[in-house]
Amino acid sequence: MLSLDMIYKANTVLSSVIRRTDLISTDKINPNAQIFLKPENLQVTGSFKVRGASFKISQLTDEEKAKGVIACSAGNHAQGVALAAQRYGIKSLICLPSGAPISKVEATREKGAEICLVDGVYDDAYQRALQLRDERGLTFIHPFDDDYVIAGQGTIGLEILNDLPDVDVVIVPIGGGGLASGVAYAIKMLKPDTKVYGVQAEGAASMVKSIDQNQIKCLQSVLTIADGIAVKEPGENTFNLCQQYLDGIVTVSEDEICAAILCLMEHHRLIAEGAGAVSIAAAMFDKLPIEGKKVCCILSGGNIDVTILSRVVNRGLLKSGRTIEMLIELPDRPGSLLALTKVIVHHCANIISIHHERNGESPDVNSCNLRIVLETRNAEHTNEIREGIARNGFQILEWK
Structure with a gap:
């Protein structure tokens, strides 16, 4: 049976095996809370699993x-x-x-x-x-549903409390639930007033569904960039522990995960995999009541497949308002494209790509379609550009 003594024993055994990951303070994740990162992506194998x-x-x-x-x-x-x-x-x-x-x-x-x-x-x-x-x-060696494995993951909870004894909230990624079980158990045993929340990807929310229905449920399928937490069915031990010790579980979308990965890369030079970034995504997009709180987000791993990194960055840019793709209807006459680009230049946006569709699906035979991707500063800047384009008589058919 899992116990605090078992977690302390694991802490002693692991002292010569693992790398201690010091907390990183950040003001880039959510300005309304004091956020600290527990960077297990810097662990010896790039993940807490060791x-x-x-x-x-x-x-x-x-x-x-x-x-x-x-x-x-x-x-x-x-x-x-x-x-x-x-x-x-x-x-x-x-x-x-x-x-x-x-x-x-x-x-x-x-x-x-x-x-x-x-x-x-x-x-x-x-x-x-x-x-x-x-x-x-x-x-x-079970990846999550084993008391010794859970105790090993629980050492992260001990380290967090040691480094940040007045922590108010701890946010933990959940796949099968081993990490969340160990961390929540350790923290609740030592500092029960600290809130511990779990986060799952929307495309693999097996623990959310199980706890909502008060019994272990198996998903038909899972689909998420967070492959490290793409688990169809939680374990029996982890289900019971999460149900007992977590204060709640939320989900994050694929775009939110990508935006979190991008934020970590850009502001902290940290590489996170999808599973590792879900806790950061939950804090970034206000999925949890953390305003005014001292919060620790566990960045559980950094072993992302580099072949998908560019796609992740592109989706992260779209989600954070750093790029925008629009389909615009243009009058099919000389000077229309120049007039549109002048509006874009006036609003200080950078054109990444542009595709002119003369044979588009516009109902007006005297019009053509322009598909354009712009680099922008943020979501507010994006809104300014859209309003400026519309104000100058151009119709935006779609945008994302």
Whole structure:
């Protein structure tokens, strides 16, 4: 059974394994609250997962260590298990979803693990891992629904209270719930008046649905950029702990996650993966009652696939009002485009791309369509540009 003593023991065991991640104060996330970041993206494997995996493996018997371990993961738990197994000199086999980012797969392989790619998502890899466990007599290292793993993740709660004893709110990402369970339990045991909130991606809100219906629910499918928390079904232990110790769970959209990743890159030179940025997104977009509070957001990981980074940045720019795409109807006569660009120049926007559609779908045969993307300062600047364009007689057919 999970206990505070178990978390303290994990804290001692992990002191020679993990990197202590100091809090970072920021005024860029939400001006109405005092925000601190817990940057677990700077952890030795780029994610908090190494904590739980290392503590669990440290508690195995010699016989279990001799046979080896097996795990399943979308990537971060895989690296944690592989590194811990390597340090204890034991063999590891990792089942990963076939769609896991290549960077995470290769990082796991580099740490000495045997890799087994499984078609589907995390839950499919989980079933395959259980099958291989039984066939080979390996010890299964669960990514979240295990008391030792939860205790390892709970050491983050101890560190937060040690560094920020007067913290009012802690915001935690949730996939299967191991991190949220451990952190919430540790904080509520030591400082029960501190609020602890969980955050899930809208496309993978299994814990939200389970707690709302007061029973564990399995989603039909999950779809989110936050692959590290794309879990169809929470664990039994984590469900019970989250239900008991969390003060609430909210969800964030894909665009909000992208905007949070962009904000961290631009203002703090920190790289976050989707799962790691959901807590920041919740604070940025006022999903929780944090005004006037001292808040700690756990940035749980930074192992983002670099091949999607440009798409994330573009979506983040759109969400934060830094770029705008418009479809504008123009009179099809000489000088119309010049007149429009003069309006844009007057409002100090930068044209990123422009596409002239003479054979567009405008009902006016004497008109054409112009699809244009502009770089802007912020959402307020974007509104000024739209109003200026309309004021000068141009019709905006759509914008985003």
